[in-house]
Amino acid sequence: MKFDHLKKIYPTALLTLAIIISVSLLVISGGITQAVLESRQDQETLELLQGIFPKTAFYYFDTDTEIYTLYNSSRSEIGHAFYGEGIGFNPRMVIIIGLEDKETIKDIIVTSQRETRWYWNRLVNSDFFDQFKELRIEDCVLKRYNNDGKVDGITGATISCMGVVNIVRKAALEKMELLN
Amino acid sequence: MSGFTKEFIKGLITSNPIFVLALGLCPALATTTSLENALGLSAAVTFVLLASSTMISLIRKFIPGTVRIPVFIIIIATFVTVANMLFQAYIPTIYNALGIYLPLIVAYCIVLGRAEAFASKNKVSRSIADALGIGIGFTLALILIASIREILGTGGISIFGNDLFTLPGLGDNPIYIFILPAGAFLVVGLLLALFRWTGVTKNG
Structure with missing residues (x-):
């Protein structure tokens, strides 16, 4: 009897x-x-940040403000970086933005986008992204919409250009307040 | 010929999973666009086959018939997840290239089929020989299909970023259809026909 019961629950x-x-x-x-993945992710982030600040030796990521603070090999602070995201012609575009000081953009790198390839190639093959180097945040506006703007759009890919400019400007203004 | 060798050779030729048993054809068609992907998937399938067959054979006497399939699935799924984690951590390029086909190994009839038809009824050494034979047979089949498709479809073969060779003439004008799904059906169909015709894969 007992054996039958055991057989049933076995x-x-x-x-x-x-x-x-x-x-x-x-x-x-x-x-x-997980340890290997985290280590690789750290290395990838460092390489990405070095694309904006080549002298970056290490970084600190503040989880509250989501801002990276970058340091050179002599442990001096060389700048800040953060992600911005928004919509271009298609959703969703993600850009990493480097700030040299609290008012000036050092450079930007688009880390993901789903723009129409033909339009996007027009941006990539022009000097559009070079305009963000050493650009003051307040000047980060398309010339077409504001005479004070310093960024030239690319004819035929205006919405993608506007997307990039808006994402960079919005994120930079938000993070600038947090840095101040 | 010893029992181990016999079981091993059987998986390579007379019970080749792709060309004779026609098991695992879906991944064979989908992932053989390049030799690199084929090697990655084959390594994962061989690992899962070997580990799950060994484990099932070891505990076969303790598994009641009523729950054998769920137990097999748990064992297979565990090893597939381990393989998935290892690929993600150590060979991310292949992990990204294989995409859904890596976790889908859990549903390959070839793995569950060997567990049910062989490992659950045979001792460990024979199950290991069977898993190795089937795994390597699967690998060779995928290498053959992927090599043909990559050479004809891209004009050469490259592994891990290194160009092994480029065919003169074909390198500039590759036949793109071979890296498309239609090309996969063509190559697999022609190879199946060739092996049947020559009698290489004839059973017995």
Whole structure:
């Protein structure tokens, strides 16, 4: 009688045991690979930031403000960087923006976008992105819409240009307030 | 010939998963656009086959018939997830290129098929030989299909960013259809026909 009862719960117990062993194995594997993934992500972020500030040796990321503070090899602060995102012709465009000081953009790098390739290539193959180097935040406006603006748009890809300018300006103004 | 060698050779030729059993054809068609992807998927499938067959064979006497399929699936899914994590951490290029086909190994009939038809009924050494034979047979088949498709479709072969060779003439004018799905069906179909015709894969 007692043996019959055990026989009935045996399959369920075996399944439960298999799940427990499986989960334990996955937790161990996850722990090992997570460290590798985080280390690689750190390296990728550093390389990305070095694309804006070549002298970056290491960085500190403030999780509250979501601002990277960059340092050179002699541990001096050389600038700040942060992500901005928004819409161009298509959603969603993500740009990393570097600030040399609290008023001047050092450079920008578009890390992801879904713009129509033909229009986007017009931006990439022109000097559009060079205009953001050493640009004052207040001047980050398309000339077409404001005489004080310092950024020339690309004819035929105006909406994509406007998207980039708006994302950079909005993010820079927001983060500038946090830095002040 | 020892039992181990016999089981191993069987998986390579007379029970080749792609050209004889016609199992795992979906990934064979989808991921063989380049030799690099084929090697990545083959390595993952061989690892999962070997690990799951060994484990199932080890515990086969303790698994009641009523829950055998769920237990097999748990074991296979565990090893697939481990393979997925390892690929993501150590070979991200191939992990990104394989996309959904890597976690989908859990649903490959070739893996569950060997667990149910062989590993659950045979001792560990024979199950290891079977898994290795099937895994390497799958690898060779994918290498053959991917090589043909990549050479004809791109004009050469490159692995991990290194160009192994470029065919003169074809390098400038590749036949793009071979890296498209239609090209995959063409190559697999022609190879299946060729092996049947020559009798290489004839059973027994």
